[in-house]
């Protein structure tokens with residue numbers, strides 16, 4: 001009886017869970033007047049929890065512009081962005097920075113690794129900004145390196161890792177300890 005009641009309630013709660021990311025008619029215009037570039041012209045996008053989405057398009061089509069907005073590095077010219085139902089446009093700069101720090105992870109095209117710093121410290125870096133205690137930081141960073149098969153390289157610098165090991169795919173460990 002209890003289960004029979006609990007299940008529909010759980011299903012109803014799931015149905016009302018907002019998407020993790022939702023863009024509504026987002027536009028972005030760089031510059032003004034004759035020099036204005038309309039990079040985004042009304043993007044609608046919904047990404048649910050657990051979905052894996054690739055944004056593809058030719059150079060200049062606005063992929064980076066879109067990612068910058070989703071990553072809270074930039075704001076739309078018009079339209080709305082909801083993160084887990086929260087209207088990001090209504091947040092202050094500081095609140096957006098907190099959202100970035102606690103919920104978003106980036107893997108950049110350039111690896112942005114510190115060359116004279118060990119793999120472990122490179123992976124730990126984003127967790128420093130999140131205020132994690134050193135021991136917790138270390139444990140999580142080691143776990144992330146182990147997850148991509150780089151545990152043995154934790155104390156080597158990026159330059160000491162082979163091309164394959166330091167490639168972008170392996171350095172995803174850099175973004176994963178944040179558990180965005």
Ligand SMILES: Nc1ncnc2c1ncn2[C@@H]1O[C@H](COP(=O)(O)OP(=O)(O)OP(=O)(O)O)[C@@H](O)[C@H]1O
Pocket residue numbers: 030031037038039057058059060061062063064065066
């Ligand atoms: N800071 C900026 N100031 C002015 N125009 C910009 C700026 N950033 C991007 N643009 C312009 O906005 C449009 C979209 O650029 P964007 O970088 O988002 O494209 P992209 O799809 O990421 O391209 P790529 O595949 O080359 O990385 C382009 O016309 C670009 O020239």
Ligand SMILES: [Mg+2]
Pocket residue numbers: 063064065
């Ligand atoms: Mg780009």
